[in-house]
Amino acid sequence: MSNVEVIAKEPLDPKWKAHHIEPAKPDHYLESNFFTAEEYGQIYDVVVKTMQRGLDEAGDRWAFFLKISNNGFYILNEDEEGKVKYPVAIKDKIKAKMELLMGEPVRDPGVFFARYTNEAGMPSLMPHCDKHHDRMHVTNTIQLNKTVDWDFYVEDTLYQTDANDAVWFSGSHHVHFRPDSNFQDEDYYDIFLVSSQRINDEKNPLDKEWFATQENLCGHFSNMRYKDIFEKTLKKQYEAEGCQ
Numbered sequence: 604m605s606n607v608e609v610i611a612k613e614p615l616d617p618k619w620k621a622h623h624i625e626p627a628k629p630d631h632y633l634e635s636n637f638f639t640a641e642e643y644g645q646i647y648d649v650v651v652k653t654m655q656r657g658l659d660e661a662g663d664r665w666a667f668f669l670k671i672s673n674n675g676f677y678i679l680n681e682d683e684e685g686k687v688k689y690p691v692a693i694k695d696k697i698k699a700k701m702e703l704l705m706g707e708p709v710r711d712p713g714v715f716f717a718r719y720t721n722e723a724g725m726p727s728l729m730p731h732c733d734k735h736h737d738r739m740h741v742t743n744t745i746q747l748n749k750t751v752d753w754d755f756y757v758e759d760t761l762y763q764t765d766a767n768d769a770v771w772f773s774g775s776h777h778v779h780f781r782p783d784s785n786f787q788d789e790d791y792y793d794i795f796l797v798s799s800q801r802i803n804d805e806k807n808p809l810d811k812e813w814f815a816t817q818e819n820l821c822g823h824f825s826n827m828r829y830k831d832i833f834e835k836t837l838k839k840q841y842e843a844e845g846c847q
């Protein structure tokens with residue numbers, strides 16, 4: 604069963620809230636049964652075919668995936684030749700939902716499938732904000748198949764999701780993270796990730812100072828506020844970075 608729970612914590616220092624005023628950010632919430640059975644199957648068609656092509660052409664099912672070892676996942680992006688292409692109807696549906704949510708036009712969303720697995724490195728998702736665009740992001744992470752549970756947090760809200768549950772939030776504005784993972788070697792956790800921005804959002808560029816504040820806020824979540832759920836991941840980071 605899906606579960607959404609607000610974690611009781613001290614209120615955040617008002618200094619962190621200051622930058623939340625402008626631009627306005629959407630609320631985060633859970634939407635169950637996001638894809639139809641057909642859409643869900645179509646995404647896995649793309650994934651499985653790409654794994655097979657990797658095996659056929661390179662003897663490696665991950666050959667056409669991007670491996671992100673730091674976070675322990677493989678990403679499947681669309682490619683320029685059109686060999687990896689998610690159905691247009693799915694992208695249109697997501698865009699329409701985003702426009703409904705934002706009340707105005709958004710850019711064509713960026714979408715990708717990702718699989719977290721020990722094979723890619725120990726899965727981890729430390730508190731962070733997405734920063735691939737200088738406008739507010741509207742973001743949706745949809746949980747697909749999994750063999751292991753892995754909680755998802757947006758600020759102080761804990762989302763425990765089931766297959767086909769979508770969590771809507773703003774990747775640029777909401778600190779988001781997952782606790783230390785406990786994957787066995789055969790375990791995996793799949794998501795479909797979607798992100799876009801409002802086309803007409805010219806008034807509120809996210810500048811260097813804004814990103815710096817967000818970065819500090821994320822550090823506060825990692826090293827203070829939720830430190831207790833990152834023992835393994837923090838240890839891994841210190842080892843990798845050679846800190847004492």
Ligand SMILES: [Fe+2]
Nearest residue numbers: 732733774779
């Ligand atoms: Fe993110």
